Amino acid sequence: MNGQVLKGKELKSILASNPASRPEYQKFKANMNVASPLIIVGSACILTGAVINLSSSIKEANDVNNGELGNSYPGGLGLILVGAALDLVSLPLLFPAQKHLVKSVEDYNASLKTSGRIPAQVDVVLHPATIGIRVTF
Secondary structure, three states: OOOOOOOHHHHHHHHHHOOOOHHHHHHHHHHHHHHHHHHHHHHHHHHHHHHHHHHHHHHHHHHHHHOOOOOOOOOOHHHHHHHHHHHHHHHHHHHHHHHHHHHHHHHHHHHHHHOOOOOOEEEEEEOOOOEEEEEEO
């Protein structure tokens, strides 16, 4: 907004309250409401699978050092694959969501131009004989 970076909550309140940007913002939210849980669960599965694999490898290495072979060690590959699949499934939702967010911001900016609200810049101008105010549209 006027060159300022907005936080997520500020952007949400601005886009959701503007009639021009609200429809695209709601499409963005709908896509993100589905994609976000998929990403979270998928990433958690990948992380859990990696931890299981690591702990199994450590146990196996300790058993080999102690001369104990033949034990079964749990593997986390299944969780890693499920997590990767969930993360991949979320991608077709993320790309359109980003497009809807960009379109919502563009619609908001266009509504400012058509509503008569023109951004103005006010400067104090100093001349040798006078002081003035300059308004630039």
